[in-house]
Amino acid sequence: MSVWTEQAVARIQADAQRSADTHLIKLELPALAGIDLYLKDESSHPTGSLKHRLARSLFLYALCNGQINQGTTVIEASSGSTAVSEAYFARMIGVPFVAVMPRKTAKAKIRQVEFYGGRCHFVDCPTQMHEAAVVLAAECNGHFMDQFRFAERATDWRGNSNIAESIFRQMKLESHPVPTAIVMSAGTGGTTATLGRYIRYKGFNTTLVAVDPENSVFYDVWQTGDRSLEISQGSRIEGIGRPRAEESFQPTVIDRMMRVPDGASVAAMLWLEHLCGRKVGASTGTNLWGMLTLAAEMHQRGEQGALVTLICDGGERYLDSYYDPAWVAETLGDISEYQLQLKGVLGGR
Numbered sequence: 001m002s003v004w005t006e007q008a009v010a011r012i013q014a015d016a017q018r019s020a021d022t023h024l025i026k027l028e029l030p031a032l033a034g035i036d037l038y039l040k041d042e043s044s045h046p047t048g049s050l051k052h053r054l055a056r057s058l059f060l061y062a063l064c065n066g067q068i069n070q071g072t073t074v075i076e077a078s079s080g081s082t083a084v085s086e087a088y089f090a091r092m093i094g095v096p097f098v099a100v101m102p103r104k105t106a107k108a109k110i111r112q113v114e115f116y117g118g119r120c121h122f123v124d125c126p127t128q129m130h131e132a133a134v135v136l137a138a139e140c141n142g143h144f145m146d147q148f149r150f151a152e153r154a155t156d157w158r159g160n161s162n163i164a165e166s167i168f169r170q171m172k173l174e175s176h177p178v179p180t181a182i183v184m185s186a187g188t189g190g191t192t193a194t195l196g197r198y199i200r201y202k203g204f205n206t207t208l209v210a211v212d213p214e215n216s217v218f219y220d221v222w223q224t225g226d227r228s229l230e231i232s233q234g235s236r237i238e239g240i241g242r243p244r245a246e247e248s249f250q251p252t253v254i255d256r257m258m259r260v261p262d263g264a265s266v267a268a269m270l271w272l273e274h275l276c277g278r279k280v281g282a283s284t285g286t287n288l289w290g291m292l293t294l295a296a297e298m299h300q301r302g303e304q305g306a307l308v309t310l311i312c313d314g315g316e317r318y319l320d321s322y323y324d325p326a327w328v329a330e331t332l333g334d335i336s337e338y339q340l341q342l343k344g345v346l347g348g349r
């Protein structure tokens, strides 16, 4: 290993050492007495989302594989949080970073990548991102990170302070330290893979429930086992749902899957702000709707226990989309049916 690689790994490790763990927030819902609900707040990472963990893992993985060396340009196909977090780590170790993204990507995100010293390379439509990243990497002898392929294997699923280990450690002093279920949506599928493998490795009596938005094949792939399924539409819930079964998506680690209507995701996202004064992204709404569905089932059966899900990112980036009622009405239609359901379950909040 070169001195440069050694130093790059050490820098990322030192950064992790200086960083605090993310909070596990407990929701107070009197209507669901006996069922404790928790949110693991991944929006509190320095780059604002759960992709901070992924980016750190992908960089360490590629460095230790010898794929990133001094001066290697790192390339990623991402219009979202992954590009922002990877730009942060690229700057930390002093390598150039290029994010391949659709031309119509929100200006705020482009600015964030550029803020961390990254460059944005634009393609006309999302389906061209992967190929463009491969070509770009070949042209400059760079390294294509390929999150949708490597997310599931870059993270140490047995421990090393991964998100699953952190959740179970933080639950230790709760009334129900082993949650009945952990709920998570899938983008790369990396987080569900880590959660599911860790639960089984430790032998916890916890069900891993994955939630999927409307325009995504993950749910059908999980049900049928057919990885060749494809759809033409992209997901309307940012960060989750894919039109094809990306390699990183591991259906066999998931115990149960649920499809969540996009309107329900946004209704749950808005409802969380009333409950705890926090703006979050729409994928957190998908997670929350899934968790509340499970809570209602448990309540009906007279069961007690704990449920855990994630705040994937904050809501500040979505003020002119999910937080704009006109945008929601135009893009997703009427969501009042879901808002009414939330009121019903949760006693008027």
Ligand SMILES: *Cc1c(COP(=O)(O)O)cnc(C)c1O
Pocket: 049, 050, 051, 080, 081, 082, 151, 185, 186, 187, 188, 189, 190, 191, 192, 238, 239, 240, 281, 283, 284, 312, 313
């Ligand atoms: C990536 C992402 C997810 C899904 O996480 P994966 O580990 O990639 O499956 C959920 N929400 C947001 C906002 C994301 O960026």
